[in-house]
Amino acid sequence: MSEYRITLESGESFMAKQGELLLDAALRQGVTINHSCRNGTCRTCLFEIKEGSVTQEGEEICMISQQERENGRRLLCMSTANSDAVLGKLQRRKRASEGSAVE
Amino acid sequence: MEEKVIVMGEAGRKAVDDASAVLKRLYYTERECMRTLGGYLVSVSDWELKKKLPYHIWQDSLRADALRSRVLELRYPRRDVDQDHDEALTQYLQQLIRSLNDAELIVGVYFVTKQALAEAYDTYLTESDPLDDAPTYEFMRRFSSEIHAQLDEIRAIYDALPEVISNEDHTRTQALSELLQEIGGLFGTEASKGPVSISEALVREPYTAPLVPARDPRFRKAIYHMPPVEWNTFLEHQIWGGINHVNEIWAAEVPGTVLWKWDDMPWEFYLETARWCFDESRHCMMGEQRMKAWGFRTGIDFPVVGDHYESVSHMGELALLCLLHDFETNGPGLKSTFKAKFEKMGDTASSQDFDYDWADESIHLQYGYKWCLHRLGGDNDKLEDLKDEVRETWNAWIEQAHQRWDYEPFLSELRQKIVKFEAMACE
Ligand code: FES
Ligand SMILES: [Fe+2]
Ligand SMILES: [Fe+2]
Numbered sequence: 346m347s348e349y350r351i352t353l354e355s356g357e358s359f360m361a362k363q364g365e366l367l368l369d370a371a372l373r374q375g376v377t378i379n380h381s382c383r384n385g386t387c388r389t390c391l392f393e394i395k396e397g398s399v400t401q402e403g404e405e406i407c408m409i410s411q412q413e414r415e416n417g418r419r420l421l422c423m424s425t426a427n428s429d430a431v432l433g434k435l436q437r438r439k440r441a442s443e444g445s446a447v448e
Numbered sequence: 449m450e451e452k453v454i455v456m457g458e459a460g461r462k463a464v465d466d467a468s469a470v471l472k473r474l475y476y477t478e479r480e481c482m483r484t485l486g487g488y489l490v491s492v493s494d495w496e497l498k499k500k501l502p503y504h505i506w507q508d509s510l511r512a513d514a515l516r517s518r519v520l521e522l523r524y525p526r527r528d529v530d531q532d533h534d535e536a537l538t539q540y541l542q543q544l545i546r547s548l549n550d551a552e553l554i555v556g557v558y559f560v561t562k563q564a565l566a567e568a569y570d571t572y573l574t575e576s577d578p579l580d581d582a583p584t585y586e587f588m589r590r591f592s593s594e595i596h597a598q599l600d601e602i603r604a605i606y607d608a609l610p611e612v613i614s615n616e617d618h619t620r621t622q623a624l625s626e627l628l629q630e631i632g633g634l635f636g637t638e639a640s641k642g643p644v645s646i647s648e649a650l651v652r653e654p655y656t657a658p659l660v661p662a663r664d665p666r667f668r669k670a671i672y673h674m675p676p677v678e679w680n681t682f683l684e685h686q687i688w689g690g691i692n693h694v695n696e697i698w699a700a701e702v703p704g705t706v707l708w709k710w711d712d713m714p715w716e717f718y719l720e721t722a723r724w725c726f727d728e729s730r731h732c733m734m735g736e737q738r739m740k741a742w743g744f745r746t747g748i749d750f751p752v753v754g755d756h757y758e759s760v761s762h763m764g765e766l767a768l769l770c771l772l773h774d775f776e777t778n779g780p781g782l783k784s785t786f787k788a789k790f791e792k793m794g795d796t797a798s799s800q801d802f803d804y805d806w807a808d809e810s811i812h813l814q815y816g817y818k819w820c821l822h823r824l825g826g827d828n829d830k831l832e833d834l835k836d837e838v839r840e841t842w843n844a845w846i847e848q849a850h851q852r853w854d855y856e857p858f859l860s861e862l863r864q865k866i867v868k869f870e871a872m873a874c875e
Contacts, residue, residue: 381780382810388817389780389810408817410828 397430487708509722546652661754667747693735773816
């Protein structure tokens with residue numbers, strides 16, 4: 346069965362088996378990822394996929410919009426990897442009053 | 449020749465259309481009682497009442513939900529269940545929040561309306577068919593006793609209210625009872641349709657929620673709730689954490705306010721917000737229980753104020769909800785850290801509180817995101833901007849508050865007690 350290396354921006358990494366939920370994999374290996382509901386509804390585990398391919402499972406029940414998914418965001422408690430991946434924290438968007446659209 | 453009909457068994461009791469019409473009225477009444485209590489929560493002075501109402505709000509929402517679902521099972525058009533309510537009943541229910549104090553609120557919502565609801569459920573059960581309408585029976589047979597339990601709890605609080613002790617007035621009870629009778633009771637009558645005239649005794653200005661939440665007049669004056677100092681020792685962490693938890697009552701007041709202000713939301717909003725309101729009152733009571741165990745008196749030995757609420761209330765109720773949502777975004781990180789820390793130090797009373805609080809936070813985050821976004825037309829960017837704006841408003845407010853007040857005499861008194869506790873631990 347394939348296993349993928351998932352690396353966080355902090356440099357920490359963990360292995361995720363094919364089909365394994367990324368949050369479960371991280372917690373199993375003692376890697377701390379901020380989380381709460383573990384069912385895709387609280388958005389605490391929202392990350393940006395910097396590299397690699399990650400599938401958002403249960404799209405219809407998860408609190409994540411299509412636009413966010415298209416922008417490479419995933420809720421890790423309900424996501425699985427299809428390759429090695431690098432995950433980053435969300436970048437705060439600049440407010441309209443602060444000038445340019447994206448920080 | 450006409451056929452002769454022989455009927456065996458009991459006569460029919462209630463047609464489906466009649467049942468759904470009555471159940472819809474009861475649903476509407478429960479829902480409006482719940483919204484009234486939510487809206488008035490921020491105005492409630494009495495501390496015991498303030499902590500009790502959110503529980504009832506949640507119970508009311510569950511009864512309303514069961515009734516609403518049942519109405520829809522009875523061939524009632526989905527679109528109409530939340531609209532086209534009897535104008536006279538609406539007029540009656542609108543009087544309930546126009547209360548001048550806690551006692552008036554209790555009289556209207558509890559002693560007149562909930563009392564009538566309990567009687568209506570008993571009547572419904574005797575007048576309908578237990579087999580044909582069994583799905584209604586299943587939930588409704590618990591309703592009357594649940595409401596009586598609410599009435600008993602509230603009666604005890606009511607009897608101790610200063611305005612009742614000094615001058616209990618039955619005029620409002622009587623006027624509201626008469627009005628309810630005039631509109632045909634909660635079941636209504638055909639003749640009751642249309643507007644009714646409101647008696648002189650009930651005439652009041654429309655309700656406006658205060659920008660600064662009311663706190664029990666027995667509490668000592670304060671501007672903000674958290675000691676403006678670092679949490680150094682574990683003991684300080686235990687006590688400051690307790691103070692913080694008690695003051696989460698503001699987070700119950702916010703859902704209460706939006707329950708009332710927003711009257712055009714999907715039913716799920718009311719159901720979820722009622723639960724949110726109750727959960728936050730539980731968090732407050734978790735803190736109070738621990739603070740009491742240390743011997744601290746609420747509002748006397750430590751401040752209880754609505755500082756968070758006050759800081760953004762001038763920006764409207766969406767800003768309030770958004771501030772709560774923004775604080776909750778940090779909740780899981782904070783609560784899970786507290787849980788682990790208190791567990792490690794052997795304070796399982798606190799760690800268990802934080803564990804359940806953390807679980808509650810998961811659903812609140814969903815509510816907050818969903819309903820703030822709903823009010824913002826689904827625009828994620830607007831939500832992020834508003835969260836930034838309210839957080840900045842709060843930060844500026846508290847910074848200014850720190851300049852105005854040094855938390856005395858609470859801080860010195862709390863420190864003295866902490867020294868005593870530390871000495872006890874060394875004995
Ligand atoms: S932990 Fe709640 S959305 Fe992932
Ligand atoms: Fe809370
Ligand atoms: Fe919460």
